Amino acid sequence: MVPFDFTYHQPSSIQEAIQLFQTLQQQGKKTMYYAGGTEIITLSRLNLVFTEAVIDIKGIPECRTLRFDKNYLVLGAALSLTTIEEANVFPLLSKAASEVADRTARNQITLGGNICGQIFYREAVLPLLLTDSDVIIAGKDGLKQLPIQQIFQKQMRLHPGEFLVQIMTEQTYLSLPYRSIKKRKQWEVGYPLVTVAALKTNEQIRVAFSGVCPFPFRSQTVEERLNDRQLPLESRINEALHHLPRPILDDIEGSAEYRLFVLKHTLFDIITELEGE
Amino acid sequence: MEQTTKCEMLLTVNGEQHSVIARPADTLLFVLRTILGLTGAKPGCLNGDCGACTVLVNDVPIKSCMILAIETVEKKITTIEGLKHTPIQQAFVEHFAFQCGYCTPGFIMNAHALTKKHPLASDEIIQEWLQSNICRCTSYKEIEEAVKTVLANNSASLNDNHF
Amino acid sequence: MIGNSVIRKEAWDKVTGAAKYTNDYIKAGTLHAKLVTSRYAHAKIKEIDTRAAQTVPGVRAILTGEGLPLTGEDLRDRPPIAFEKVRYHGEVVAVVVADTLVQAEKAANLVRITYEPLPVVGSPREALKEGAPLIHEQLGSYQKGIGTYPEPNTNIAHRTKIRKGNMEKGWAESDVVVEANISFSPSDHAAMETRCAIAEIRPDGYIMIHASSQSPFMIKKLISSYFGEDVGKVIVHTPLVGGAYGGKTPVQLELLAYLASKAVGGRKVSIWNTREDDIITSPVHIGLEATVKLGCTNDGYLKAAEILYLFDGGAYSDKAIDVSRAGAVDCTGPYHIENVWCDSLCVYTNHPYACPFRGFGHGELSFAIERTMDLLAEKLQMDRLELRMKNAIRPGHTTPTQVLLNNSNVGNLPKCIKRLRELIHWDDWQRIEIDARTVRAKGVSCIWKTSTVDTDASSGAILTFNPDGSINLISGVVEIGTGTKTILAQILAEKMKMDIKDIHVKMEVDTQTTPEHWKTVASRGTFMAGRAVLEAADDAIRQLKEIASIVLRTPIEDLEVGYGKVFLRDDPTIYVDIKDIAYGYKYPNGNAIGGQIIGLGNYILRHLTYLDKETGAGKPGPEWTVGAQAVEIEFDKRDYTYKIIRAVSVIDIGKVLNEKAAIGQVIGAMSMGLSWASRETFLFDRYERVLNPQLRTYRPLRFGEHPEYVVEFVETPQIDAPYGARGAGEHGLIGMPAALANALSIAAEVPLNELPLVPELIWRKKKGEHHGSI
Numbered sequence A: 001m002v003p004f005d006f007t008y009h010q011p012s013s014i015q016e017a018i019q020l021f022q023t024l025q026q027q028g029k030k031t032m033y034y035a036g037g038t039e040i041i042t043l044s045r046l047n048l049v050f051t052e053a054v055i056d057i058k059g060i061p062e063c064r065t066l067r068f069d070k071n072y073l074v075l076g077a078a079l080s081l082t083t084i085e086e087a088n089v090f091p092l093l094s095k096a097a098s099e100v101a102d103r104t105a106r107n108q109i110t111l112g113g114n115i116c117g118q119i120f121y122r123e124a125v126l127p128l129l130l131t132d133s134d135v136i137i138a139g140k141d142g143l144k145q146l147p148i149q150q151i152f153q154k155q156m157r158l159h160p161g162e163f164l165v166q167i168m169t170e171q172t173y174l175s176l177p178y179r180s181i182k183k184r185k186q187w188e189v190g191y192p193l194v195t196v197a198a199l200k201t202n203e204q205i206r207v208a209f210s211g212v213c214p215f216p217f218r219s220q221t222v223e224e225r226l227n228d229r230q231l232p233l234e235s236r237i238n239e240a241l242h243h244l245p246r247p248i249l250d251d252i253e254g255s256a257e258y259r260l261f262v263l264k265h266t267l268f269d270i271i272t273e274l275e276g277e
Numbered sequence B: 001m002e003q004t005t006k007c008e009m010l011l012t013v014n015g016e017q018h019s020v021i022a023r024p025a026d027t028l029l030f031v032l033r034t035i036l037g038l039t040g041a042k043p044g045c046l047n048g049d050c051g052a053c054t055v056l057v058n059d060v061p062i063k064s065c066m067i068l069a070i071e072t073v074e075k076k077i078t079t080i081e082g083l084k085h086t087p088i089q090q091a092f093v094e095h096f097a098f099q100c101g102y103c104t105p106g107f108i109m110n111a112h113a114l115t116k117k118h119p120l121a122s123d124e125i126i127q128e129w130l131q132s133n134i135c136r137c138t139s140y141k142e143i144e145e146a147v148k149t150v151l152a153n154n155s156a157s158l159n160d161n162h163f
Numbered sequence C: 001m002i003g004n005s006v007i008r009k010e011a012w013d014k015v016t017g018a019a020k021y022t023n024d025y026i027k028a029g030t031l032h033a034k035l036v037t038s039r040y041a042h043a044k045i046k047e048i049d050t051r052a053a054q055t056v057p058g059v060r061a062i063l064t065g066e067g068l069p070l071t072g073e074d075l076r077d078r079p080p081i082a083f084e085k086v087r088y089h090g091e092v093v094a095v096v097v098a099d100t101l102v103q104a105e106k107a108a109n110l111v112r113i114t115y116e117p118l119p120v121v122g123s124p125r126e127a128l129k130e131g132a133p134l135i136h137e138q139l140g141s142y143q144k145g146i147g148t149y150p151e152p153n154t155n156i157a158h159r160t161k162i163r164k165g166n167m168e169k170g171w172a173e174s175d176v177v178v179e180a181n182i183s184f185s186p187s188d189h190a191a192m193e194t195r196c197a198i199a200e201i202r203p204d205g206y207i208m209i210h211a212s213s214q215s216p217f218m219i220k221k222l223i224s225s226y227f228g229e230d231v232g233k234v235i236v237h238t239p240l241v242g243g244a245y246g247g248k249t250p251v252q253l254e255l256l257a258y259l260a261s262k263a264v265g266g267r268k269v270s271i272w273n274t275r276e277d278d279i280i281t282s283p284v285h286i287g288l289e290a291t292v293k294l295g296c297t298n299d300g301y302l303k304a305a306e307i308l309y310l311f312d313g314g315a316y317s318d319k320a321i322d323v324s325r326a327g328a329v330d331c332t333g334p335y336h337i338e339n340v341w342c343d344s345l346c347v348y349t350n351h352p353y354a355c356p357f358r359g360f361g362h363g364e365l366s367f368a369i370e371r372t373m374d375l376l377a378e379k380l381q382m383d384r385l386e387l388r389m390k391n392a393i394r395p396g397h398t399t400p401t402q403v404l405l406n407n408s409n410v411g412n413l414p415k416c417i418k419r420l421r422e423l424i425h426w427d428d429w430q431r432i433e434i435d436a437r438t439v440r441a442k443g444v445s446c447i448w449k450t451s452t453v454d455t456d457a458s459s460g461a462i463l464t465f466n467p468d469g470s471i472n473l474i475s476g477v478v479e480i481g482t483g484t485k486t487i488l489a490q491i492l493a494e495k496m497k498m499d500i501k502d503i504h505v506k507m508e509v510d511t512q513t514t515p516e517h518w519k520t521v522a523s524r525g526t527f528m529a530g531r532a533v534l535e536a537a538d539d540a541i542r543q544l545k546e547i548a549s550i551v552l553r554t555p556i557e558d559l560e561v562g563y564g565k566v567f568l569r570d571d572p573t574i575y576v577d578i579k580d581i582a583y584g585y586k587y588p589n590g591n592a593i594g595g596q597i598i599g600l601g602n603y604i605l606r607h608l609t610y611l612d613k614e615t616g617a618g619k620p621g622p623e624w625t626v627g628a629q630a631v632e633i634e635f636d637k638r639d640y641t642y643k644i645i646r647a648v649s650v651i652d653i654g655k656v657l658n659e660k661a662a663i664g665q666v667i668g669a670m671s672m673g674l675s676w677a678s679r680e681t682f683l684f685d686r687y688e689r690v691l692n693p694q695l696r697t698y699r700p701l702r703f704g705e706h707p708e709y710v711v712e713f714v715e716t717p718q719i720d721a722p723y724g725a726r727g728a729g730e731h732g733l734i735g736m737p738a739a740l741a742n743a744l745s746i747a748a749e750v751p752l753n754e755l756p757l758v759p760e761l762i763w764r765k766k767k768g769e770h771h772g773s774i
């Protein structure tokens, strides 16, 4: 039960959406873009979200594309995670996405929603960080294309009125060796204790993390340590752990110390396998 | 005032059209139960966690507590009340796949969609789909048996078609 | 009929969405209440400001705690709405009633409460420490029931003492002694249907309650006794219940719904728990801290047990007192021990308050006892099942409360253990290393349970006939999912020798027209209501024969009832159809005799007594169901993760009445036990606030995480039960936590005496071990 009222708008073009946002804002209404809606609805119940208008972007064709364009895979931000999994054009993303929530929920949760949401795991961003994907963002000055690393720092740094339209990933990345492992407190469903996604390119391993810190991240220093093949693997991992961003999550899913323990073994498995390939 | 924020929407539920007056902020679950009197879909958490509220929207299982009714305008909604003597209902009865029955409508909607979409679903697919629902009474083994019976019949009838 | 896997009567309703639960009955025009709950676990309420909330359109009333009577079943310690102070996170502080739920929620968000936080008590052991904050300063003045012994100026709501035999002698005879501490925090029932109550006070003063409850008859009595209403004017309706597991025995929301209706001139008001409220505001599954010390001879015969159970009753004692008492009654587990000392305490803490959970204290006590039994076996270097077999309780032994067991009132535990041993191939291996990282291990545990119900608990049944000779069966048992009402129909069909499809079961309970069934708890539905149904059937048969004897001009003794007829025993071709006499018999000339037949039956438990205050001696329940259980796991030595491969139960059920239904009850309970043991617990912060009051973070077992289940039954009839059947709705759960912990302790080679058994716990214990400091 959403304990407040909002108006619902369903634009059919990017421009219309942007204009709507401007108009609603000028009317003094707190406005949000709305994709799967799962987070907006469930956090509203708990008074963690408040809005007076929502703009549903699912009717915008660009937000629902799933196609190859030249050397790029273009994914609409409003695609549901299961649509992406089923198309399976980006196996690493399929894998990472398939661990989010549960299957029925993923029929609704969108790629853009997962990345732009408040719930800080944002697991679907990991493959995008690893593949240096670009994001297409719509704002009042039109569309812009940016490297994801530039705009996603812990979270999406969007300006008011902007929304994520598409993700563009270079095709060459899609067939590279990868691993994605989600470890939970216990068994199969739930938030991550740690999620690690990795990709091997030019004999270098790239790694991105969720559940380790209160934000997902990819870190150059961590990758450097992990790829420092002078050292035995264990030392490389230990070094990398030392250079993780802080704070390490210490919460109901697991203590910080235990997370590091799990992370260490997860990294060990991933790197051993990828280096063996 | 609340009234002024309500609007009319045309919903297609179990093949029938209904014009309902609801808030844009009302969830599909709320509208189905309170306005249309279709109480088969159950509230278990209103948080997307339990699956008791699962219905089909354009044949895709959706947790109706996490979708606005207004989003489903022009879509085809199917609730448990719209299933009549389907193999999955029969199998649930025969395999004692429920006790209190509260999770059952949601489980059946999800399992029904599963057996339609993947008539020969593997164990992995069954698990991936059915993990979306919680049952507190059964051991899940009974539900697994019910679903597998329907799938086995699917594969039997697919084989029949080949001859 | 008996033993057949009859499909439950309400099955098709449940797969078509036609089955209705309390919340499905909320109709237009009903007002909605929203609970305002406490953010603190222990605090003084300085001020409640409802001014802003009152201005929300549609708000009809805002209730707060002043002027309300204290409530509680054994001890009246709980205001229905907190008054002056709050004692747990989630406690109800105000109730907002409005035209719609949205309005009620909006207003509830605007109620401003000022608190002054107080120091918190986070566990029973903390609660018992010298100088611990007192949770109930007025404990000495609370009204209490017979057999309830609060200890004023402490946090002890009740203490049950068991003193059996001579401890000095017991220890003297013991060559080997072990002692273990075990503990786990409270958790939740998490029934899929959250609790709901609807109340209306009609102009004529009748109070109509609809409630999702296991105790509709208790609701009626308690509303009468707390608020001085005529008991006959309180009418409680309970439709199908969406899972209960003990969590719907306490009376809580019903009182609030009644008060709310009263505050708005009797209009119909519904209170429906959100999942978050259902998890922490409504009563929860009890926690426990225990110390168990067992002594035995070198050849493994138990001689002495000294047991301390500190149940975490939470902020209010309500039904927790009863659970702690049940823990004392069967404190030793199903073992013969002549010398027993046990103190079982119901302790106040600043946790959500506790109530029964499937197993009623036995899953809890078994975890403590069975872990200690494994430690003892290790110390003795004795086979774990052999130790249990040697000490297995048998007819001729006495229980901790000194009840003498016989061939009827206890099942055959040795037979269960023997069968378990075969089923799990115990003698092949108990721990094997599959590869450098993977170990498989088996853990076992034994169970027993009696049902500690009120000594005067009773159950009634009414049978009426339809013109076609079919029968309506009316019983006060609530259909909570156990299928009891279908089993009652089976019992009746067997007795009347008729087709079960001609028995129509009234699913809903309505306290005005349904005869009372004390409470739908304690696996007692089949036994008590079954006895009542059998008596009602006898009553109907007697009446049928009476009329038939006149119609057929034979002595009553020559008649038999069955197959829809009353017929001559020696010549069944001479008969009269039941349909022709059930509403009186009409002669061709129009004369009629007999009149409609109504079969009445009731059953009251016999010979139950209160427990002696000093020794605990007394008869707490009618019989003991016993069983043996095992869990096989595969454990990863590097990561401390594991899979449950198989779970096995052998239970002496007396007599199987409906095979699939019985197996369903047992494996459903096993599943719940494994879920609790492997992952369920409340997680508290240092202010004792619950951090995981949602199914997102409080995560019960899901599909695909379930192991293979194996269930077998032993049948040692309970002579006075319908067809010899024993209670079995809960027993599958009882041994699961201990069996899982035993298996994991064996696999990980470290004692695991806490729940839930998440990999992090095992990691922590292993780490502690390496550093030599647990």
Ligand SMILES: Cc1cc2nc3c(=O)[nH]c(=O)nc-3n(C[C@H](O)[C@H](O)[C@H](O)COP(=O)(O)OP(=O)(O)OC[C@H]3O[C@@H](n4cnc5c(N)ncnc54)[C@H](O)[C@@H]3O)c2cc1C
Residues within 6 Å of the ligand: A032, A033, A034, A035, A036, A037, A038, A039, A040, A041, A042, A057, A077, A078, A099, A100, A101, A102, A105, A108, A109, A110, A111, A112, A113, A114, A115, A116, A117, A118, A119, A120, A121, A122, A123, A124, A158, A162, A163, A164, A165, A190, A191, A192, B047, B048, B049
């Ligand atoms: C049951 C459940 C389990 C979950 N489990 C996990 C998990 O295991 N791992 C995990 O990573 N996450 C998990 N989540 C979180 C989930 O991925 C996020 O809440 C996500 O935001 C939901 O996507 P949505 O499309 O429904 O978002 P919405 O509710 O539509 O939007 C969420 C937020 O993102 C903004 N937004 C959405 N789309 C865009 C866009 N294109 N451009 C700009 N802003 C946008 C909205 O304005 C809003 O602030 C879970 C959520 C649920 C409900």
Ligand code: FES
Residues within 6 Å of the ligand: B042, B043, B044, B045, B046, B047, B048, B049, B050, B051, B052, B053, B054, B063, B064, B065, B066
């Ligand atoms: S009520 Fe929708 S998932 Fe629980």
Ligand code: FES
Residues within 6 Å of the ligand: B097, B098, B099, B100, B101, B102, B103, B104, B134, B135, B136, B137, B138, C192, C242, C243, C481
């Ligand atoms: S049958 Fe009760 S929750 Fe599934």
